[in-house]
Amino acid sequence: MLISSNELMEQIKKPSLVLIDCRSYKDYLEGHIPGAVNLDFFHYHWFDTSKDGIKAFEKQMENLLSFLGVTKDKTVVFYDDVSGMSAARGVWLSMYFSHENTFMLDGGFKKWKRSGLVIETKTNGFKPEKFSGKINKEMIAGYEYINKKIGTAKILDTRSRDEYDGNTIRAARKGHIPTAVNIDWILNINEDGTMKSLEDLAKMYDFSKNDEIIVYCQGGYRAANSFLVLKMLGFKNVKVYLGSWGEWGNKLDLPVELNQN
Template sequence: MAAMANDPEGYANPQLLATPSELANALASADTPLLLDLRPAEEYAAGHLPGAVHLDLFGISLIDTDPAPLRAFLWILEHLLASRGVDASRHVVVYDEKSGMRAARAFWALEYFGHEHTRLLDGGFGAWQAEGHPISTDPVVPTSTSWTGAATEDRLGTYRDVLDRLDKSDAVILDTRSDGEYRGTTVRAARGGCIPGAVHVEWTTNLRPDGSFKRADQLREMYTAAGVTPDKEVLTYCQGGYRAAHGYLALRLLGYPRVRNYVGSWKEWGDRLELPITLMPNA
């Protein structure tokens, strides 16, 4: 799939997204991409992009980023992707109901494993349907591959990585959760609150009302105002690494060179009682 020659959104990395029309053209060509539908099974069954393979990763999370459980988690992710037909040579397009966190998590996983031709359908199934492109209810049986990725370690963060960067001026910790979670009024682990020094940009603010990504200038202004600038290493987190993957993708679109998804996120950090937390004012 070729990226648009002139990107009207101004992204540094426009090739990370596919518009519905771009994807429709690619599906009509000889070199069709692999489509991964990350929505719940019942939504896939009700209608999906023609030829799309179903892959629901939502239950695959990690609450311990020590080396052994992290290796097991990554092994599961890698083999699930291979079981759905991922290989190194074929382009992959991931989607969910919009430019959402489920698809962003799959996007991050494929990038972590070094897949060089991964894109997210901007606006997702909703945008595809709104433009009148065909929908199928035929189930697709995937053809598994023996693909194994080449891990790009600096795209993943552990609790040790975050702890090491708490007081570093060239790093910023990005909390992508809801305001209540960030302030500690919504508690979804042993403790509520946030990682000390974390700045807050909720993942939904990356999107327009129609579910597509905002323009680059809008995203850049929003992140710069929060202190998330491209000269810093950014470590994103949420509850379990899904919304954090969405922040990861937004920053990749802007060309930020150093972005990690802390996959253990608040569920791990809040449950590890030895790790420091902050309760924001009015919590």
């Protein structure tokens, strides 16, 4: 699920490559990897994980992947500044539609630039294609499903400790989903923006491979990064809670847990 700068450089001119810069358009204009199109995934929050809400999400994302020009024969690479959350969201989305050849650029644009590789500033246009993929329902969770799974599934909160404890409030209510454990997603990456080694990551995520793991954050972006880490570590049953705290924390009928400090 990771591709290095050198590996990407070898594929940069292949017509089968779809390269997506997930940073802001401002950052993209200041310089990007040659051939990349820009799509800032932060414009695509989704806080309705009812049955109809997830159906609508799938339809919109299918249209988005069509707009990007993704087809079954394409290799898709997402990148942002580092091995970050926006690019991870793109990889998770591709995998959700069962697209196999999808990667995140390890170290992101900062590593690319630091390596002295070629950069361009011209804007690249989209080349839309009709996208269709098989949806993998085993990779997503909605609030109703999670509410039933409290106490049986391993729930992983990938937000900051202050958000988890309720010191930072970003919804109508503060705290976390009951029984959730907290491992901040930022611990997944090294200081240089690359992903930590599998050995180091395995020490952090010392869970049973038999666990069903549901990851969440505020909007499903940081959670996507930890989702990729868990998949790289060989965990089979991992789901992203798409609505995350942006939905859960605003639904007053759902249970909330607060740490007693």
